Amino acid sequence: MSPQNSTQDPLWVKALVLSLVAAFLVLVLILPLVSVFAEALRRGIDPALEAIANPDALAAIKLTLLTAAIAVPFNIVFGVCAAWAVAKHDFAGKSLLISLIDLPFSVSPVVAGLIYVLIFGAHGWFGSWLIDHDIRIIFAVPGIILATIFVTFPFVARELIPLMQEQGVDEEEAAVSLGANGLTAFFRVTTPNIRWGLLYGVLLCNARAMGEFGAVSVVSGHIRGLTNTMPLHVEILYNEYDFVGAFSVAALLCLLSILTLVLKGILEVLQPQVGARGH
Amino acid sequence: MTISIRAVEKQFARYPALRGVSLDIEPGELLALLGPSGSGKTTLLRIIAGLEFPEAGQVLFDQRDVTFASAAARQVGFVFQQYALFRHMTVAKNVAFGLDVRKAATKPARAEISRRVDVLLGLVELGGLGGRYPSQLSGGQRQRVALARALAVSPEVLLLDEPFGALDATVRKSLRKELRRIHNATGVTTIFVTHDQEEALDLADRVAILNLGQIEQVGTPAEVYDNPASAFVCGFVGEANRFEGHVENGRFVSGAVSFPATTASGPKLGFVRPHDLTLSVGEEAGFDLHIDRVIAQGPVIQVEAKTTDHRRIDAAFARQDVASLTAGTTIRVTARKAHLFDPVA
Numbered sequence: 001m002s003p004q005n006s007t008q009d010p011l012w013v014k015a016l017v018l019s020l021v022a023a024f025l026v027l028v029l030i031l032p033l034v035s036v037f038a039e040a041l042r043r044g045i046d047p048a049l050e051a052i053a054n055p056d057a058l059a060a061i062k063l064t065l066l067t068a069a070i071a072v073p074f075n076i077v078f079g080v081c082a083a084w085a086v087a088k089h090d091f092a093g094k095s096l097l098i099s100l101i102d103l104p105f106s107v108s109p110v111v112a113g114l115i116y117v118l119i120f121g122a123h124g125w126f127g128s129w130l131i132d133h134d135i136r137i138i139f140a141v142p143g144i145i146l147a148t149i150f151v152t153f154p155f156v157a158r159e160l161i162p163l164m165q166e167q168g169v170d171e172e173e174a175a176v177s178l179g180a181n182g183l184t185a186f187f188r189v190t191t192p193n194i195r196w197g198l199l200y201g202v203l204l205c206n207a208r209a210m211g212e213f214g215a216v217s218v219v220s221g222h223i224r225g226l227t228n229t230m231p232l233h234v235e236i237l238y239n240e241y242d243f244v245g246a247f248s249v250a251a252l253l254c255l256l257s258i259l260t261l262v263l264k265g266i267l268e269v270l271q272p273q274v275g276a277r278g279h
Numbered sequence: 280m281t282i283s284i285r286a287v288e289k290q291f292a293r294y295p296a297l298r299g300v301s302l303d304i305e306p307g308e309l310l311a312l313l314g315p316s317g318s319g320k321t322t323l324l325r326i327i328a329g330l331e332f333p334e335a336g337q338v339l340f341d342q343r344d345v346t347f348a349s350a351a352a353r354q355v356g357f358v359f360q361q362y363a364l365f366r367h368m369t370v371a372k373n374v375a376f377g378l379d380v381r382k383a384a385t386k387p388a389r390a391e392i393s394r395r396v397d398v399l400l401g402l403v404e405l406g407g408l409g410g411r412y413p414s415q416l417s418g419g420q421r422q423r424v425a426l427a428r429a430l431a432v433s434p435e436v437l438l439l440d441e442p443f444g445a446l447d448a449t450v451r452k453s454l455r456k457e458l459r460r461i462h463n464a465t466g467v468t469t470i471f472v473t474h475d476q477e478e479a480l481d482l483a484d485r486v487a488i489l490n491l492g493q494i495e496q497v498g499t500p501a502e503v504y505d506n507p508a509s510a511f512v513c514g515f516v517g518e519a520n521r522f523e524g525h526v527e528n529g530r531f532v533s534g535a536v537s538f539p540a541t542t543a544s545g546p547k548l549g550f551v552r553p554h555d556l557t558l559s560v561g562e563e564a565g566f567d568l569h570i571d572r573v574i575a576q577g578p579v580i581q582v583e584a585k586t587t588d589h590r591r592i593d594a595a596f597a598r599q600d601v602a603s604l605t606a607g608t609t610i611r612v613t614a615r616k617a618h619l620f621d622p623v624a
Contacts, residue, residue: 170363
């Protein structure tokens with residue numbers, strides 16, 4: 001028998017724990033993923049591709065990409081600003097701001113959607129004003145984008161706040177004492193130090209922006225070809241017993257998520273090398 | 280450049296950090312701000328740098344009021360306690376930063392910047408390391424990079440916050456000499472903050488001693504050591520045995536301890552440096568010390584002893600004056616010099 005130290009558990013314990021974890025992963029994560037692709041390709045590749053090439057599906061894909069393309073940049077700008085304000089400055093109401101940033105994580109997405117209906121809907125606070133000016137938010141693309149921004153709000157800021165807090169303000173102060181103005185210090189000192197955390201937050205934000213269902217479902221109105229995002233389109237097809245169609249679009253969504261994960265993995269491999277230089 | 284600090288006050292959330300501090304720093308001077316933690320010395324340095332702003336008072340650079348001028352506008356070089364090197368930039372880029380961020384009109388040509396970086400890295404003896412990243416350097420090397428970076432902008436004043444605090448004792452000593460050499464080579468007015476009195480006395484032309492947000496004394500190392508202005512300075516700068524007692528009939532008396540005093544009668548705090556204790560000869564009045572330990576350190580013999588009423592005393596004698604001292608014996612000593620202060624209420 002090999003010598004054991006206190007941190008080495010017996011072999012059978014390790015085997016048991018590992019197989020439990022593996023079994024759980026297969027059951028909960030891998031099996032469903034495989035079944036999505038299996039269902040999509042049940043009748044071969046052609047029906048699956050047809051379902052994706054359907055004009056309503058294409059419209060849903062476009063809307064999803066558009067939503068992400070607007071929500072993600074918005075959250076980058078806001079997330080960086082909020083993290084910078086919280087981590088590098090002291091001001092009254094700071095803890096309130098941190099709580100507010102967390103709000104979308106703690107509120108159910110359905111409630112988030114309802115809030116927007118309450119504010120911008122036909123019977124909401126600004127409803128009659130919006131109708132008078134012929135501005136459509138609820139049951140239209142702006143509502144979907146607003147709801148998506150709301151639910152993806154914390155990702156970038158939450159990723160950056162601890163990072164920026166840990167880095168402190170010394171480097172910025174050094175930059176300023178060397179004659180840099182605030183903007184120069186921000187772009188030449190702050191931003192390079194947070195770029196990896198920022199990319200990571202952006203990927204998570206993007207994944208959620210494309211996959212959000214609940215909040216978007218409430219404000220969308222489910223108008224085919226107009227206000228359906230991919231997750232909503234999947235639901236509609238499924239409710240109509242078009243399983244191949246539903247799973248084909250779902251498979252495409254899965255592929256987008258897997259792409260995000262692969263990008264994240266690549267980042268994590270790259271980061272230590274640059275980080276070792278950078279830290 | 281002359282720096283004048285006039286009645287500066289600074290308050291942090293709960294406690295006052297500076298309470299009416301005034302100080303003049305002469306051109307080309309090397310001044311130490313010395314004090315225990317929480318004495319306000321770093322706050323004062325940051326106010327001079329423009330990284331903090333006072334609630335009251337003024338900061339003048341050559342009669343120019345810079346109290347609320349930004350750090351960028353002040354032309355100061357600041358070396359941070361943890362160096363604050365830009366971790367994503369090479370050493371050369373770090374040093375070049377201050378020149379690199381200048382507006383086009385005053386920005387030197389690229390070749391000129393790189394020449395200047397080379398000169399500065401040479402000055403701090405880091406030639407050839409320009410391509411490294413801060414994480415690839417030792418603590419002492421990082422400190423030198425921080426110094427070179429601060430000097431790159433040709434500052435009118437160089438400010439250092441606990442410059443050697445994060446270094447081990449050997450590196451600390453050699454960098455101390457280095458800073459003195461660089462100060463002599465550049466002639467730039469330099470202010471550094473330290474809590475280490477040995478460092479301050481060793482390096483500075485003048486020392487300003489802070490306690491609880493106020494300046495207790497400003498003077499040359501010899502002045503603050505030989506003529507401490509307050510009980511705090513006497514206890515903080517150099518070693519001293521401290522006695523609570525009173526003066527009566529020309530003698531200071533504190534329990535079993537007594538020695539001649541020239542001040543008026545009344546309750547006093549008495550301080551006697553270890554080397555100001557001398558063996559008392561013949562019937563001359565003095566007090567007895569029981570020797571616990573004898574440490575022979577080169578020309579000085581240090582003695583750890585107790586008074587007859589069991590108070591610990593440190594004494595130091597020149598070796599030629601005391602031929603043989605052994606632990607366990609008793610000697611009779613008196614104070615050749617003592618510092619007496621009125622007890623603080």
